[in-house]
Amino acid sequence: MSNNNLVHAFETNWISLLISIVVIGLLVWLARRKVSFGYRVLIALGIGLVVGISLNSLELDATSIGTLGSIYVNLIKMLVMPLVAVLVVSSISSISNLGQLRKIGTKTILLFLGTTGIAAIIGVLVALAINPGSGISAQTTEGFEAREIPTFSEVILDLVPSNPIGNMADGKVVPVLIFAIFIGVAIVHLSSRKPEAAEPVRNFVESFKQVMNQVTKYIIRLTPYGVYALIGSMAARYGFETLKPLIGIIIATYLALLIHFVFTFGALVTFGAKLNPIKFLRKIYPTVAVAFTTRSSYATLPVNLEVITKRLRVSPRIASFVAPLGATMNMNGCGGVWPAVVAIFVAEVYGIPLDISDYILIVLVSTISSIGVAGVPGPASISTTVVLTALGLPLEGLGLVLAIDAVVDMGRTAVNATGTTVSSLLVAVSEKEFDRDSYNRDEEEELELSRA
DSSP states (O other): OHHHHHHHHHHHHHHHHHHHHHHHHHHHHHHHTTOOHHHHHHHHHHHHHHHHHHHHHTTOOOHHHHHHHHHHHHHHHHHHHHHHHHHHHHHHHTOSOHHHHHHHHHHHHHHHHHHHHHHHHHHHHHHHHHOTTTTOOOOOOTTOOOOOOOOHHHHHHHHSOSOHHHHHHTTOHHHHHHHHHHHHHHHHHHHHHOHHHHHHHHHHHHHHHHHHHHHHHHHHTTHHHHHHHHHHHHHHHOOHHHHGGGHHHHHHHHHHHHHIIIIIIHHIIIIISOOOHHHHHHHHHHHHHHHHHHOOHHHHHHHHHHIIIIISOBOHHHHHHHHHHHHHHOOIIIIIIHHHHHHHHHHHHTTOOOOHHHHHHHHHHHHHHHHHTTTSSSHHHHHHHHHHHHHTOOGGGGGGGGGGHHHHHHHHHHHHHHHHHHHHHHHHHHTTOBOHHHHHTTOOOOTTTTOO
């Protein structure tokens, strides 16, 4: 039976498999020609888009390409839990003053909440201007099941670690973060009283961090190949006919995300960090590209850490604290723009009038829920469910946008990851842990990423 399955898989996927072998060979050749990591990711993204659209138009199976993409994402997921734990412990244990830790944490969370609130405002304004629900009938997509909103006690309990190893196995990042914070704070306290007892643990954490950094470099080198496979399978899966009825909400979402990306982040970088936003964008491009194609803030975390420390020249201490927290809690796209656009869309489709108080409620609930659902899988769906419930809008409206969720999720995740990068930079600038001279001299460590 397995042989038959293997033969069948080859017979239905041989064209996409052959194309993938050629593309991978091309990307390996580019790496050996010392083409930069960013350019190879961009080339892979373009080739994947062309290949995927071609396979879709010819109605050819692209399962083999999707499998390659899934392998890459699984390898990235393999890194997330141990990497988050060791980075947070290392970051906190390197801070001798717990008052400074509170200050950094407060600045980080305020930046996350502030930018998410601005994103929600932009989402409301763009949706009102474009009116994406116009002309669409209120028919729920077949098979839609509304996501259940966790109760307050469930959210709190889900954030508190009960079994750190079990939490890691279940993919619950927030409990792991909290456990790591306890360990880091304990090391700081113990170091002040019994340095000889804390030093072996601190040394182990630092050694383990270096090992994990090396493993991360191995996986990051596979990024161009993963980007090709992920964008290729995405383009092959969704044809224009599937997206055509919902083109309005796609345009509204991406326009809102673009405005937030350019103006909000651009203003923060220009006036907050006093840097050229164009140069900043060039430096963080690998983060944006990986987030866009993987659709996962967790999968983007290893690349983002490399970008923040080696290209933006932010201190590892700040990056190791803000970036893991941002991968969990910074929801500019998923918790800000998307719930706002969907709420306006659903109200229009079902003919429910909204007034200024409803728009304010959308912004407030979107901002608060972006932090509240940090430990819950599928934060975009949960945040949107919370907003629709708060406004008394039918949850069935979510079923109308199921077909485009994966398409808009690429943009949402790219904005989420960029927001984390911007927040890391601003916190580092305020704490004087940003090497401005090195940044301006373009001293970028890309040697590890430039290899095949």
